[in-house]
Amino acid sequence: MTEGWFAGLAPDDPATRDRIRDGSADEPADWPALAVEDGFVADEDDYYATLHDTATEAARTAATERERADDRQVIHAIRAMDDTERMANELAERVAEWAGSRSDDAGTGVEFCRELAHEDADDPTGERVRSLAGRAVALDDERAALETFLERALPAVAPNLTALAGPTLAARLLSLAGGLKSLARTSSSTVQLLGAEEALFAHLRGTAPSPKHGVIYVHESVRGTRPEKRGSAARALAGKLTIAARIDHYAGDRRPALDDELADRIAQIRSNTEATDGSA
């Protein structure tokens, strides 16, 4: 069918935006002239002005929707990565135990499975152990492929968060918060404790000290800071991560200054030997 995006509509009808997004025509036509002929617009200038505004709005909403959809994909991928890692390790444990019952020089872990998977089995039992080792290796390969996928996908979904946290931690934060939008709306103190919910509830029950960090513990800024300063480092990191998530959600451009600010702040915390520690 050859019909323009405006056919049968008025210029201010919101359906024009949907038509630009979802419509199609195998062959183009002289749409400006047809739009004037149809009475959609008064003249060509009017047509281009209306098209500009409508297409810009359609592109803006479509891009936003697509990006929101992308952060869901990243969350599925990081959860799948954790699943494959856990299952690979469980199977590797089983393989180590089984192989150890048959040979004194059996090793452990996925690396041992990798060796075993390439060996020839000389009896039916050995064949089962070898095959099981192959499954553990395949799961570990899938984990690695998911990690590579995340490394590629994350900079597009959340460029600043990824630059500060690295793809894996960025994906974990998105997963724990439930998406980029929720993460952008989360307070910095909550971001600091994402992933430490169990410890937090234990603390609230009065059976544990207050946790200082959740999953952000794996970040070098926290882990590489000596224990008595880790609370400060975690607070500073969470603050920058929160700002990064907000820029990623609301603006979307890359701001390298954030990386430097975090580096400066962590250096300051680490060099500050007095107990007088300013807030981040």
Place this chain on the structure above:
Amino acid sequence: MDLPEGIEYREFDGEERLATRGEPVYGEPTAEGWRAWDARRSKLGAMYERGMEPGLQNGDRVLYLGAANGTTASHVADVARVVYAVEFAARPMRDLVDVAGTRDALVPLLKDARKPASYGHVVEADLDVLVQDVATRGQARVACANRRFLADDGRLAAVVKARSEDTVRDPEAVFEDALDHLRNEYRVLETKRLDPFHADHLAVVAEPR
């Protein structure tokens, strides 16, 4: 070579540089309402620097495939009557939408250049220029599929990026294949490598057969 009206060499900080007139977009130097057109960031700009004639004229109607975040498309929109700017990726589209906010001639379309029917109901027929800078495989196929939008006396200004077709093959061989494919729909007028501005890129100016 004669530059079309609206594209000139102007002086910026004592240096003669290609320029168009409009609001700055990517932090490029400006002087007296003109903005420098950075050939290292724009393959079309590099084509002018290499003395090619992409065929863009003041007041033209243009289809731009692979508009990315609008760096080059903004310069084209400074000169053209309308630029249909097609980009497939959602992230750069945000920037492109911002550029469209400063330029009435720019019409951003979040579409796949390999599926011209998906924008055939928006992009008009008989256009003057087709600019193509897509970084997917089958770049010549994309140019052929979009021939339908071009007037018989229109121009194709395309860039073939060797690495987008095949990361290991010799670029010369990749370019030969692409040109062979292009000749199904176009008569090739001139080709030039865009070094040193863009490594392993072949620029092609052609007209419909």
